[in-house]
Amino acid sequence: MFTKAFILKKIGQAFLHLLFWFGVLFFYTFFFGVNSANYNDTLVFSLFLMPITIATTYVSTYKLIPDYLITKRYKRFTFYTICTLIISLYLLMVSIYFSLIYISNFEYADMNPATSNIIFISTAVYLVVVVVSAFKLLKLNLKQASKTKALETKILNTQLKLKEQELNYLKMQIHPHFLFNTLNTMYGFALKKADETPEMILKLSNLLDYLLYQSEKPFVLLSEEIAHIKDYIALEKMRFNATLDVKINVSKTSETISIPPMLLIPFIENSFKHGSIQKGVLTIDIQLDASLEQVYFRIKNSNSESTSTQHGIGLENIKKRLELLYPNTHELLIVDNAGAFEVELQLNTTGNA
8 A cells, every 4th residue: 555655755756857958858858959050849859768778778777777786697687778778779779760751841951950960969868868877877876875784784683682692691501500609618507507607698689789789790890800800819718728729910000991790700609619729728829910911820729630621511601602702813722631720711802991
């Protein structure tokens, strides 16, 4: 069903076409009337040329260009263009006979020189056809460019959504794993009815808040991640007591440095889960150097030969997250020896701070 807006649009287009062709008629009348004293005869001749010009122009702009040139069907475009050219030239020759017979009454000497010269007539007609065709071609190219840009934008948005979904999926895998470990530690303290249980609950509450709410943000301050790393270490110290030796050295040049949430904590968790007690102590050494341009993180834990493989789901998820969040702007080195397990991570944080 035709809407009012559609009808008004078509009426507007028809009006513009009529206005343009009146302009062409005006152009023909003065173009062919340069050496003529009788503009009425020139007007009649111009009116005869108008159907030829209109037909040739519309065939070019609504058939040849959109159906064959734009679609790169060049052979058919060439063939049909030649056919159109031959037919239009024939009709232009007819216009000369029209000028001779009906305007000059078979008196060749009385003919306007402009209306008896096929080159002059062809130049005027094909000038209009070429100008309109060039405008049509430009319009189609701009429309195609707009469609291409819209398609690229759609593809980019789809890729971003897929990236977000994959990141959320990875987070969903990390969350239960992290939550299970912390709740398991708290359960052990509750069974022992330890005095440290209230403090542990408070720290666990902070960790859960960070886990469930802050981790939904794309970036958090590095200081927040460090604070929760320390809370996590404090919880583990309560569990390990004297069998744990953790050294943490943090150096920051700015308080505005930011990283994705839960990016470093899984490395800490991995060390506690897979690290081995050697000579009665689980040793973990953590170093963090951060600036607005770069973050360097290293963690090393004691390891035994029987537990030399520490590539669990946590590390695999972190690798995938790093590839998504820092493509070609991070370096992750994992050294798995019989006596120690070490992870080094270097991030280019330019633009994230």
